[in-house]
Amino acid sequence: MTWKNPENEEIKELLTSAKTIAVVGLSNNPERTSYQISQAMQESGYKIIPVNPGVDEVLGEKAYASLADIEEEIDIINVFRRPEFLPEIAQEAAATNCRVFWAQQGIVNEEAYAYLKERDFTVIMDLCIKVVHAVLIK
Secondary structure, three states: OOOOOOOHHHHHHHHHHOOEEEEEOOOOOOOOHHHHHHHHHHHOOOEEEEEOOOOOEEOOEEOEOOHHHOOOOOOEEEEOOOHHHHHHHHHHHHOOOOOEEEEOOOOOOHHHHHHHHOOOOEEEOOOOHHHHHHHHOO
């Protein structure tokens, strides 16, 4: 199965209706891209839930070791991990109440894509959520 992102209209609707973004691989280092993009999304009104076993808190939010540890509803799972980690993260995602999986720019994994599509996920890969938000949400 070759991966394909949804059309812009669907992505815009996802971003408009979403309130909570779980960010897998969110660093507490302000110099890191994951921090900067998550901070921008937080400033745009989204609740950010850091998912990183190596930190306690990022951007003023409690961090969780894994997606499974999050008890509240998640609207988007945004991933800042290398492509080889996506299949494992996809399995974790499938056990949550979320059905939107977003891999950041430069991150693609066909195995994870196929796994998630079989489980009725909307899958977005190789796109920066901050850039897409800036373009589609006026």
